[in-house]
Amino acid sequence: MSSESRSAKAAKIRHLLETEGEAVATNTRGFNQGRYDSVAELEDYQGLKDQARAIKEDAIERLPELLDKLTETVEANGGTVYIAEDAADANEYVAEVCADAEADRVVKSKSMTSEEIEVNDHLHSRDVDVVETDLGEWVLQLADEAPSHIVAPAIHKSRQGIAELFDERFDPDDPPETAEELTMFAREKLGELIEGADVGMTGANFVTADTGTMALVTSEGNARKSVTVPDTHVAVAGVEKVVPTVEDLQPFVELIGRSGTGQDITSYISLFTPPIDSPTVDFDEPDTPITDGETDREFHLVLIDNGRLAMRDDPELKETLYCIRCSACSNTCANFQSVGGHAFGGETYSGGIATGWEAGIEGLDTAAEFNDLCTGCSRCVEACPVKIDIPWINTVVRNRINEGGDGGSFDFLVDGLTPDAEDDASPTLQKRVFGNFETLAKLGSATAPLSNWMAHSRPVGWLLERSLGVDHRREFPAFRRQTLVKWARNRDETPSAEPERRVVLYPDVYTNYMLVERGKAAVRTLEALGVDVEVPSVPGSGRPPLSQGMIDTARAKAEGVADALSPYLEQGYDIVVIEPSDLAMFTGDYERLLPSETHDPLAANSYELLEYVYGLLENGASTGALSVADGPETVAYHSHCQQRTMSLEAHTVAVLTECGYDVTTSDAECCGMAGSFGYKTQYYDLSMDVGENLAGQLRDAEADHILASGTSCTDQIGDLLASDPRHPIELLDPGR
């Protein structure tokens, strides 16, 4: 990406932050909180998710067989099934159905699949009027805008904006203003349009092979009217929507509303087995009872491949097909909350899972437009009701985009700094430099303080921004001449004769070369609690290259870490990790990078630092050896995103509380820095906008101490509050 295209991207993001950011943030954060509240009421949330996941895995595995069965069932019910290869094929079929029905007007309920194939445009070209009857979709149709959210398509529009739109389009005598008035206005207008409709078109959230029943998850009642009133019903759905039986719908019905908009259940879950056994409502015969005469309904189920069957054969993209379009991954994503689907989205889909959909349906070019907005923070992983590893899909697609890329014209500048394993790949120079951060850190530390003076000098800053897209408003972290490993080696602590436990404190790249004080504090704290601590030289975890989609480089790093730590693991050492994103590598991502016999022992014996301290205290160690609160002291704590996904926030809070601190935690999903993301010029504004949500909460807490566990969070909070937060261990450090 050139410096010009980075500026263009930054400008687009800035524009969306200004025009749509506020409405998107309010709505998505509301949905996200609703999700937390609603799933907490379930007796067995995890069990339901497991069940939903298993049903999808099985259904996609048996897809060809289920499609045959479904076709047979729908035909026996009196309907027709058409399997369309692509969008053009589907559109042509739908147009023919409309022509046969001599249709002038189609009324539609909300359907992402119909957005994907752009059926409205096709029908308009055949002089068929298509009316979106979902209120949000109708607003967008009037405004000629694209959805910014897969469930609440007009989430970016304010009430006032909608009022102005209605005013402009309809010039009503008594312009509606309140939400209630606007809704009633739309209901009336759309009611008239539905009355004269010839064809009703819907999507389908699920279709059961055993009965041909389709489930539609809605709230307004427009889908019911669109199906009930006209005598012809066309449903368009991706082939992946089929599930074996009616009973299989149950976990999805319980999860979809909760996961998406935070509703326990939406107003209407329609279970239609079309053609439905209900009289049509013919408003051309206003005085003939609806039950008079025979009801003769037609039903067409258009199942769309459009790249899905190829995704099914792609081991990395296959999981995308389990997606139930609930929008949890959008709502929980800090970047999405700030900027919405007009930036974080492709042709049709938006949010974290969109990378999988767009890569599979449209191609890598489309996915490349927005894929970088996934920072791998992993907050969507626990939110996803079918447990899709969304960050991994984003990483894989990024890797594929890298492979098709061309590094750029400044490659010569950094040849020695980028010793990556991306042989066949050509990630952008920006990605390569950030992906090889460990090499930079080593060099920076070896040449400190000169390197720090250099990094802060104006000409170097200009060059970094111009060539690498490192934003000049960001301050580089200072490298330290004495690394943690060197410091530990030079200490003359004699190991205790009978230590309680022996640990390797993993000297992650940030702690080792930059945030050395938190490493020293960790050593002193663990020793005070009776633990023998070693700090051997171990390579970086591979998190930076993985974040840049440089999977081969990350794998090489993982192998290096495993080689260095295996001898210790064999001797019964525990591995204690300070940087949460590195622990997430050891316990999670390495599963995909290393053979299980190497990954399993490392995952099983690695602990987050405060998790480990918590365990020691639970097993009899005393806080007496630590630095504890002196009277009433308050702490505002931001846990790291991946730490929260690993359910490890509570341990830090518990230890701090036990040490006498009154702790307030932030509910921001991510700090917005996310490794290198916030350093990139094209994302600087977005990163700061995301960070401001956190900074506001930290300021409001008015605490004596501001603490953060991750390096990125530390940098980000430092930039936002103009003072660097400390790691919790630095508060507990007996040597402070």
Add this chain to the structure above:
Amino acid sequence: MTTRSDTYDRFADSAAAYDVELTRTTVESLPETIADVLEEPAVGAPLPWEGCSLPDAVTIDPTPAQLNAAVSGVTAASLAIADYGSLVLEATPGGSEPASLFVDTHVVVLREQDIVADMETAFEWFGDRFRETHGSAIIATGPSATADMGALVKGAHGPKAVHVVVLR
């Protein structure tokens, strides 16, 4: 052990969260109770249970014009789900679906014995039922609603209020 009365109470609590009103009655007083609850003009679909009838004020087999003019619509629920406060509305050849959809207030008649505890039980019922009848049903929870216009509004395309008459 969960008794029938516990299940009813749980249903009532869950439904109340959506401002759904409940009135309990007997088969004998049913027409009278419905007449008290509804607002005219009213439409409806025949109740599927023996001995249960609708008051005269309810027009069955309505015309499209009558549907559009109706304030209340009276139809039967096949099932209710206590955990969610949901009602299961089956589409019938007698026009239950339009009568429950084109009105401002949906009056639902429910037999207390048809309240099931949870979604799992409901879906066992749906499975058996649909494989036999190839029918359609709506799981309706509260009135129709939308938040698309900047705040939650009840009564989007469907009813603005739901009133359940429970037959003991």
